[in-house]
Amino acid sequence: TYSDGKTIEPNHLLASTKKETYKVKVQYKQGLAADQLPDQSKTYNFRFTVTYMQADNNAIQRKPISFATDSWSTIARYNDSNVYQIGDEKEITMDVNGDGVDETYHIVIVNKTACTTETSETACGLVLQFKELLNITNSSDQQMNTTATSVGGWPATNLYTYLNTTVYSKIPSDLKEHIINTTVVSGHGDGDSQNFTTNDKLYILSTKEIGLPSSYDSVTIETRLLDYYEYGLSTSANTKRTKYSYGTNTASIWWLRSATMSSSSAFDHIATSGGMSDHYGTATYSYGVLPAFRIG
Numbered sequence: 001t002y003s004d005g006k007t008i009e010p011n012h013l014l015a016s017t018k019k020e021t022y023k024v025k026v027q028y029k030q031g032l033a034a035d036q037l038p039d040q041s042k043t044y045n046f047r048f049t050v051t052y053m054q055a056d057n058n059a060i061q062r063k064p065i066s067f068a069t070d071s072w073s074t075i076a077r078y079n080d081s082n083v084y085q086i087g088d089e090k091e092i093t094m095d096v097n098g099d100g101v102d103e104t105y106h107i108v109i110v111n112k113t114a115c116t117t118e119t120s121e122t123a124c125g126l127v128l129q130f131k132e133l134l135n136i137t138n139s140s141d142q143q144m145n146t147t148a149t150s151v152g153g154w155p156a157t158n159l160y161t162y163l164n165t166t167v168y169s170k171i172p173s174d175l176k177e178h179i180i181n182t183t184v185v186s187g188h189g190d191g192d193s194q195n196f197t198t199n200d201k202l203y204i205l206s207t208k209e210i211g212l213p214s215s216y217d218s219v220t221i222e223t224r225l226l227d228y229y230e231y232g233l234s235t236s237a238n239t240k241r242t243k244y245s246y247g248t249n250t251a252s253i254w255w256l257r258s259a260t261m262s263s264s265s266a267f268d269h270i271a272t273s274g275g276m277s278d279h280y281g282t283a284t285y286s287y288g289v290l291p292a293f294r295i296g
Contacts, residue, residue: 110228120185133288135246150189191264241274254288
């Protein structure tokens with residue numbers, strides 16, 4: 001791979017005066033007996049050769065064209081490109097329920113701004129979010145927990161496990177190979193005293209990240225407002241926070257990962273209006289699920 005872990009693609013152009021650094025893994029042949037392995041320290045010298053062909057006038061530079069049409073490999077490699085703008089969408093198909101029926105979802109760019117002092121990476125750099133709530137047919141998979149508790153916060157929920165195992169396994173392979181681990185800081189409820197930090201592929205957002213910082217959410221300076229949900233953009237933040245059940249025009253309530261500080265049994269959520277008329281729901285309620293993730 002390249003030194004940053006990105007795939008070496010066929011026909012990648014090495015421009016004049018530019019350099020590429022490779023990461024090469026060298027290991028012993030597998031299945032050797034112990035007496036076939038060195039019994040003392042040795043120094044080995046290796047030569048690694050990559051051949052490039054001189055490009056002609058027909059060579060095509062793999063540069064970003066649009067978020068909607070570029071491959072996930074191209075998007076991952078040029079994730080900071082100005083070609084990709086907040087609100088751009090790209091389609092994927094996936095079978096969330098494992099019933100052999102694919103659904104088409106739209107992935108939206110919700111952030112490009114880098115973090116400065118924030119410890120949670122959930123709003124850092126290129127952040128993508130599903131536009132439609134996941135089409136989950138089993139209502140229990142839409143619960144934070146099957147019992148009314150927020151103890152242990154987001155990482156201790158049933159929804160956390162479901163999202164990062166079942167749902168993640170359904171992500172198309174060409175996208176999944178570019179989803180990177182994200183440091184996720186999540187708030188605590190009345191049954192705990194400290195925030196929680198995990199390293200996740202998929203996550204859901206917090207109150208501050210969608211522009212509704214809550215005094216009941218203990219995650220404040222650890223994260224930041226996502227670019228997409230800023231009031232300064234052309235569409236109001238409430239409109240952008242209004243999310244719909246898959247394949248319908250029906251606005252639905254959707255979960256945030258923020259445990260409610262005033263309760264030991266509830267998590268914050270977004271109402272059908274896009275606001276927080278009542279700021280929390282008991283963990284056993286079945287609400288919408290809207291994953292976010294980063295690629296690189």
